[in-house]
Amino acid sequence: MTSPRDFELNRRELVVGATAAGALTTLPKGAQAEQASMDQPVLAKVGLTVNGQRRELELDTRTSLLDAAREHLHLTGSKKGCDHGQCGACTMIVDGRRINACLTLAVMHQDSEIVTIEGLGQPGNLHPMQAAFIEHDGYQCGYCTPGQICSGVAVLAEIKAGIPSHVTADLNGPMQVTEAEIRERMSGNICRCGAYSNIVEAMTEVAGRPA
């Protein structure tokens, strides 16, 4: 009997195969040759540190940092939501800063230090933010959660470092972890289940203030 996992793999291969066959049959012969010569993949080498481990890769220059992690390093915690920087599901912490991994090329990250959700914590060894998300039900379907948690960890670090936000009343005063600050700073992470209020509670707890 086929296990659900086998089925998923088979289904995925089937979809990929069908798309490729479709593309080949719809293109006229001349266009196929022209397309191939004009649009040959260009490979480049890049070495980076992911979750403390040095990784050397040879990639198509078009590969986003997100695809490098998911498809080449098999770190599938970071999610591809919109692939256009609008949803935040791909958020990683790169050289100490949160970024949209979908909107940067892997080859632009030679020697970068990258932390994904897998590097923040593991089962049995959770990061405090991961534990707080569980405790406060900071998710429903969980798809946006790795990005929310990476962003949440970075947001608290940004406030600690004195980086102001749109809702900071006094640009030159001390920064505080308030609900308004958390909501504004987390606006690049969309949760379509609407777990926002619980995410705010989880972050507030980690920041050391009463939730």
Place this chain on the structure above:
Amino acid sequence: MKSFTYERPSTPAQAAQALSAKPNAKFIAGGTNLLDLMKLQIETPTHLVDVNGLGLDAIEPTPEGGLRVGALVRNTDLASDARVRKDYAVLSRALLAGASGQLRNKATTAGNLLQRTRCPYFYDTAQPCNKRQPGSGCGAIAGVSRQLAIIGSSEACIATHPGDMAVAMRVLDATVETVDARGNARRIPMAEFHRLPGDRPEIDTTLKPGELITAVTLPKPLGGKHIYRKVRDRASYAYALVSVAAVIQPDGSGRVALGGVAHKPWRVEAAEAALPRGARATTEALLAGAKPTHDNAYKIKLAERTLGAALIEARA
């Protein structure tokens, strides 16, 4: 995305040369706008020159008492710089009103200036757009235009410059510094950096092909109250429908520029004489000759009221 070759030069002159050496090459810095457009095949460079290794990432004082902001200074770092927060708060505020935390961490000063329009017809490759495909027509003029330009537009294009940072830099009279492939440096006042669409809407700025932005300089501080007020469809992470950058002095005089209304940050120095008389008089002068569409005529009233709110804030 179309495939491309990639290189990472180490000096500004090398970068400008690298760009000129190959047809259809582009600079990439933060990449947050360019890669988005490449995925949609709106931009299709065949060679990318990565400028992140050029070392243009410092904010330094100038002999004139201003600040020189390197082209690669990230939006987060510019907004957070203590000198910018204290003396150029309108610029900090404008930056913090734009994009998301993740994007501001990547986006650069030069890249922010060069971001393309967010006109939905520019983004939709199934629609005509003179900016994306010169000569194909403008779908926006008779289409859905509530976000688009009300002044300075043409029969070819009603797109807006979507940014916030440039509006603040315009009100501050910043200067863009560049270098070309032959090593020649040039200084472009912000007033002349972004252009109006006219009959060449595919050209956003007055940069020459291959010219590389190296820095933006801010003149010595203006003093006064610095305000950036942005009106958008949601409270965070959205483009401006209308924004106001204002620097107002205690006597009520000052400077004002509008975002979200034109192909460039919109400032009319002559209109600023009306500032002590209030928002209505100023907006009438600032937006004289506006040609809104049916869908975006509301922006004229919205600009007046947003400026009114900014002036109240300035007096507080």
